[in-house]
Amino acid sequence: MKLKYSYISFLILSAISSLNAQQDSLKFKIQKERTFLQKAILPTSLIIGGSLISGSGLERGFQKDVRNAVGNDFAFALDDYTRYVPIVEMYAADAFGVESKNHWFDQSKNLTIAIIVSDFITYRLKKWTNKRRPNGGDILQSFPSGHTSFAFTNAGVLYQEFINTSPYLAYSGYIMATTTGAFRVMNNAHWISDVIVSAGIGILVTELVYLFDPIIKWNPFKKVRGISFIPQIDNNQYGFYLCKTF
Template sequence: MTQRIRFLLVFWLTSFQLFAQTAGDSLPTERRYPLKAFIVPAMLVGGGAALLGHPTREPFNQSGHVSSADEYLRFGPYGLRVGLQLAGIKPAVKLGDEIAVTVVSNIVMGGITEGLKRTIHSTRPDGSDQRSFPSGHTAVAFTGAELLHQAYKHKSPWISVAGYAMATATGVLRVANNEHHWADVLAGAGIGIASVKITYAVYPVIKRKLQRPRKPAVR
């Protein structure tokens, strides 16, 4: 069973390249989305898959709850984007497109995360259920961080750093709170980043098809 699950994860990782090769242009630059953009999320998900079923020794006290900050911190990158918008700092894409890629990215992320949870049935460190892999909180946080990076990387690298710092802190707290293994948060981070990159690859194609003028009906 474990071998089958790992095969499915490896197959999913290779699909990143298929999306990048066939999906078309990226949203902000109208250029073909580079394959190298999927290296980091593939490594994160691959690392999580490699650790799946082999829980590492956690460097935290496993008997207690450290903090509830992860419940709110996962939305930090989204809040920062809203704050920048309200401050008049414009993102790299139009507001309508930004809202669209945010919605689609979260749908992709949620579908992948929930599908893996229902398929793998990994037990949480505290034994509460079998929905440990991957970490949904971490996936949400890194989806937000990657969306923030794509929208404001042209302004300052420190904006991206702030988003990824909040996402990383979310993942660490999930482990510290005995909710997840390191494998879960690594995979969640990779899924979050990949979901945004997949969306940025396919969204321009979908948008062009929807905006293509319809041919007048022949009477």
């Protein structure tokens, strides 16, 4: 029983990915592209729903149940790493020749724009709401979750790039993003509403970036062959490795 409740937050957040998968299953069967408004239903619902339960007794009770289930001393920093997995997956797929929607430079451009926009929205909301974290920290920046919005933004780009050619790869990013959000709750760093709203922000921002993608088509590497582009992550230092084969 204890094991069951220890994964409550993970199972609830998994529903986010399941809903997204269910909405897209129809597209695979009838090959009909949804409009942006249709795609925006899920993330908008997450943002509205999460906002409505923020600060409620239901949310506080849920957090207490989760911490009682996993243990009040539970701390496992998996969420610090899972948020980056969709990025690694995308460039690894490029390196192994998996067909994607866009050239690697366009992928990077869209990823950068999406991260900047989602981070701006997330941290503006943190400043405006001044919500205290469930662990009682002095920094009032609980709502929404930066880890989770970043993870779902990365997952959204991976999804956009590979949904038509490698669906399992495309959806795997949402599994990692869901895991990130779940561990933010289990680690007592965020309330459930924080991660639900953040998931909606990440998904919606990515949909917007790809909606306008055809307008921003500058790519100086489009005709250049033999270039590998791989992200580098080492001791909180981030960068990119660019290799040219002659």
